[in-house]
Amino acid sequence: MTATPAAADLSRDLELALRLADAADAQSLPRFDSADLQVSRKADSSHVTDADLATERAIRDVLSTERPDDGVFGEEFGAEGDTHRQWIIDPIDGTANFLRGVPLWGTMIALAIDGVPQVGVVSMPALRRRWWGAAGLGAWTATDHDPRRIEVSAVDSLDDASVSFQSIAQWTRAGHRDQLLRLADRVWRDRAYGDIYAYMLLAEGRIDMVAEFDVKEYDIAAAVPIVREAGGRMTGFDGAETISDLSTLATNGVLHDAFLELLHD
Structure with missing residues (x-):
């Protein structure tokens, strides 16, 4: 290592x-x-x-x-x-x-x-x-x-979570429309803040999750140290610790495993 x-x-x-x-x-x-x-x-x-x-x-x-x-x-x-x-x-x-x-x-x-x-x-x-x-x-x-x-939120329940999902079309193209609807039904608030701004809202504790697909390294690399140093966690949609997954799931850390379970159930 x-x-x-x-x-x-x-x-x-x-x-x-x-x-x-x-x-x-x-x-x-x-x-x-x-x-x-x-x-x-x-x-x-x-x-x-x-x-x-x-x-x-x-x-x-x-x-x-x-x-x-x-x-x-x-x-x-x-x-x-x-x-x-x-x-x-x-x-x-x-x-x-x-x-x-x-x-x-x-x-x-x-x-x-x-x-x-x-x-x-x-x-x-x-x-x-x-x-x-x-x-x-x-x-x-x-x-x-x-x-x-700055630091991420301390929200520890999906019921109280605010999330950003990029766009319905993006999740549909990736074959995850059903998971997006399940996510929206489960959390407190869902919005599509979009692009890098959503990750910065996460790092500041304004929202609790960001997920998107069809991303390249340059779309997310700068967000990784900021989110992680703010106490959050970033992985691929499958939970892999990489920026080459073509997808990303960023959370406040506390809820990361719960989001992964919800999105892959």
Whole structure:
């Protein structure tokens, strides 16, 4: 088993990740709700904007100077370099929101060491919010005020749980529509907050579960250290401890096994 990096070592990586988020915000926010935003479609029919491309380039430019020996895996320009230490980037998570002028989008930056995300930063500049975490260093958020530490909820009953499920269509395509309906019938409250924002609500204790399908590593890697350092748990839908499962189940930890049992009953 690979040893967990020392918190002191990760603090330097976290500091860099926060500066990467600054560079990303400088590219993405001026293009948000812009009348001349350039939008095209990728091979999988998903949208990509000029802001997605410019934001990822800005992050890669900083990394090429400050971490030239590290690998990079980004949504727009793929993977290159070492996989032992790999920066995983989603330049704009929530591109559909971004291009429609909906402020629920953000940049996700993670450092994975031997495949395990150890550092994560999520920046949502249209909301003037940022979250970050690293193994052994806690989970934090900030707006215009001093950073504050965050933690997941202590809700211990499904009857009292508030959950986010991404979308009905997504669960249906994955063959789990019946499980979604069972989930909605069982919990106190169900909403589709969507994309990375739902995971940050979980880390802050606002909701108690997030689950989605058809996700890539860059869709969730940055959330992993934040949720785990906030006291939560993230696995694949089958309970596997991996970010390569193409699905994710994130909870406050207390309810994780109960959600797994409910969703697989």
